[in-house]
Amino acid sequence: MLKQTEELVKSLVKEFNETKEKREKLDAFLKKPKPEKISEQEWLVLHDQLDAMQDYEDCLLTRILIHTKEIPAVEQPVAASMAELDSE
Numbered sequence: 001m002l003k004q005t006e007e008l009v010k011s012l013v014k015e016f017n018e019t020k021e022k023r024e025k026l027d028a029f030l031k032k033p034k035p036e037k038i039s040e041q042e043w044l045v046l047h048d049q050l051d052a053m054q055d056y057e058d059c060l061l062t063r064i065l066i067h068t069k070e071i072p073a074v075e076q077p078v079a080a081s082m083a084e085l086d087s088e
Contacts, residue, residue: 009067016060023053 027050034043 005067009064012060012064012067016057016064019053019057019060023050023057026050026053 026046030043030046030050034040038046
């Protein structure tokens with residue numbers, strides 16, 4: 001892999017891991033009952049945000065796969081997600 005491509009993949013992996021961590025935290029929050037201080041409208045928007053974060057995470061993973069045909073040596077969350085794609 002070219003150095004420029006390696007840097008791009010490294011950046012994409014970092015963004016993927018950060019996004020996945022944030023999405024997982026939001027997902028855990030949304031599985032709990034709605035706090036009284038949050039309106040119904042905002043609660044629905046948070047669910048939309050969760051969907052958008054998953055879409056963004058999927059896009060990042062696809063871009064990683066475009067630039068590498070093998071699982072890169074990255075943090076476990078990315079490797080696990082890439083393995084899930086291979087099994088589909």
